[in-house]
Amino acid sequence: METSLISLTQLNMCESKEKTFFKLIHGSPKEETGKEAKIRAKEKRNRLSLLLQRPEFHGETHASRSGHEAKETRLCPEEAIRWGESFDKLLSHQAGLETFTRFLKTEFSEENIEFWMACEDFKKSTDPQQMSLKAKAIYEKFIQNDSPQEVNLDFHTKELIARSIAQPTLQSFDAAQNRVYQLMEQDSYTRFLRSDLYSDLIAGRSPRPSNLRRRSRSFTYNEFQDVKSDVSIWL
Known part of the structure; x- marks a missing residue:
């Protein structure tokens, strides 16, 4: 029984040391998530910038044109x-x-x-x-x-x-x-x-x-x- 407890304790200690070593080499999962989030945010900004350069964003959009046409359709001759x-x-x-x-x-x-x-x-x-x-x-x-x-x-x-x-x-x-x-x-x-x-x-x-x-x-x-x-x- 004591042998089992010692083995589990040693195993946990080894595992903890391995995690610590992994963090030192590769960084923590939270840091990775933060970096990935920044990359994703940058990509979103780039996509938004490209979207805003599309011609319809400098004139009437398709939705607004559809709205105008709907109003005109309902207009009594x-x-x-x-x-x-x-x-x-x-x-x-x-x-x-x-x-x-x-x-x-x-x-x-x-x-x-x-x-x-x-x-x-x-x-x-x-x-x-x-x-x-x-x-x-x-x-x-x-x-x-x-x-x-x-x-x-x-x-x-x-x-x-x-x-x-x-x-x-x-x-x-x-x-x-x-x-x-x-x-x-x-x-x-x-x-x-x-x-x-x-x-x-x-x-x-x-x-x-x-x-x-x-x-x-x-x-x-x-x-x-x-x-x-x-x-x-x-x-």
């Missing part, structure tokens, strides 16, 4: 027909505004409707500081020469806006907004009414998919609403 009565009726209807925006993207001219919507939001400003920040953001995105989303305006209109940016009023962008509105009404709106997108809607058909361009530092109306005390994100 009678509502779409009313959009053809006037450009103002199209813009006053949320679904019409979204559909027209998507149409302009296919023509690479969505900056016009985005500028118009930004001006509409700007005119709702009540706080002077907020008004100044939004005015600067609009000017640097849409008005100044070589801006990311520069709209087509004459030199005189641009100069008037540039001089008013230091102390903007709710009317600072009125002339430019009216000019862009007229351009869209006389040009883009007429092509929209002749487009396959609009024809499908008034016929009650599911809109055909369209290829949208990859967008870089694009300015959108929803993003503009998030402008708070710091406009550095637009610069």
Whole structure:
């Protein structure tokens, strides 16, 4: 009996020494797990980086496009027909505004409707500081020469806006907004009414998919609403 106890004790001691030696040579299992976890984390970051570089992450994703198409499919043709009565009726209807925006993207001219919507939001400003920040953001995105989303305006209109940016009023962008509105009404709106997108809607058909361009530092109306005390994100 004593011999058995001694043998078990010796066996455990030998096993313990072997484990200690193994740890010294190869490291502990926890250390191995930690290293493997770091490697796996690095691999995940690399995969995520590659994923974010895919074109759909810089424009509308497949899911968002499917969502838009689902909305358009549920749209009553009678509502779409009313959009053809006037450009103002199209813009006053949320679904019409979204559909027209998507149409302009296919023509690479969505900056016009985005500028118009930004001006509409700007005119709702009540706080002077907020008004100044939004005015600067609009000017640097849409008005100044070589801006990311520069709209087509004459030199005189641009100069008037540039001089008013230091102390903007709710009317600072009125002339430019009216000019862009007229351009869209006389040009883009007429092509929209002749487009396959609009024809499908008034016929009650599911809109055909369209290829949208990859967008870089694009300015959108929803993003503009998030402008708070710091406009550095637009610069």
